[in-house]
Amino acid sequence: MDVSIIFKIAGIGILTAVLHSVLKSFGKEDQAHLATLAGVTIVLFMVVQLLASLFDYVRSVFSLY
Amino acid sequence: MEIIRIVALGLLTMVFYVILKERKEEFSIQLGLAFAALVFILMMGKIESILQVFEDLALQANVNMFYLNTIFKIIGIAYIAEFGSQICKDAGSSSIAGKIEFAAKILIMVLAIPIIVAILEIIVKLIP
Numbered sequence: 001m002d003v004s005i006i007f008k009i010a011g012i013g014i015l016t017a018v019l020h021s022v023l024k025s026f027g028k029e030d031q032a033h034l035a036t037l038a039g040v041t042i043v044l045f046m047v048v049q050l051l052a053s054l055f056d057y058v059r060s061v062f063s064l065y
Numbered sequence: 066m067e068i069i070r071i072v073a074l075g076l077l078t079m080v081f082y083v084i085l086k087e088r089k090e091e092f093s094i095q096l097g098l099a100f101a102a103l104v105f106i107l108m109m110g111k112i113e114s115i116l117q118v119f120e121d122l123a124l125q126a127n128v129n130m131f132y133l134n135t136i137f138k139i140i141g142i143a144y145i146a147e148f149g150s151q152i153c154k155d156a157g158s159s160s161i162a163g164k165i166e167f168a169a170k171i172l173i174m175v176l177a178i179p180i181i182v183a184i185l186e187i188i189v190k191l192i193p
Contacts, residue, residue: 003074005099010081013092017085036089043095047102054102054109055145061113062141063134 005050009043016040071104094156101148132180139173 016039023032059065078100085093116137123133146169153162 003103005103006074006078006081006096009092009096009099010085013081013085013089013096016092017088020089036091039089040091040095043092047095047099050099050102050106054106057106057109058141058145061109061116062137062144064138064141 005046008046012039012043067107071107074103075100094152097155098152101152105144105148132183135176135180139176142169142172142176145169 016036019035019039020032023029023035078096082093082096085096120133123130146165150162150165150169153159153165
């Protein structure tokens, strides 16, 4: 089991929250939103890969085609 | 012990979830999604061995494999639909969760119809 994805997501989330508030305090709202978007995209990429492996596994176990 | 690992991972995920929920809601949802997928992947190996036992029993009892495969497919659809609808409910969009459950019910009904028809045919044969 690859537990590290939980830590990766939590780390990216906390980092993005900090980055968002720092950029916001500098008055760079657009870049703060772009940073959030980038973080969400990176996390989504990892989660989608995990989900794809889960669905493949379920499909092979229950012989769903 | 597998359960200790899962409970520990769940508590850890809950802490991160609560931290992220206040600041960035979208990350907390993805965290829950990843945790659910991990637990499902971990449990799928056990489910596979349980289904193997059922398959062996059915082979010994000379049950038609078509019916057993249909039941396996129904169980799979139910698990996956439950997974998706609970994630949607967690994210606060219970209408999407309702649609997923609706689709799962219809698909299960479609898979179950051959079995229902077979039962009805047997009953009709029994009635003179």
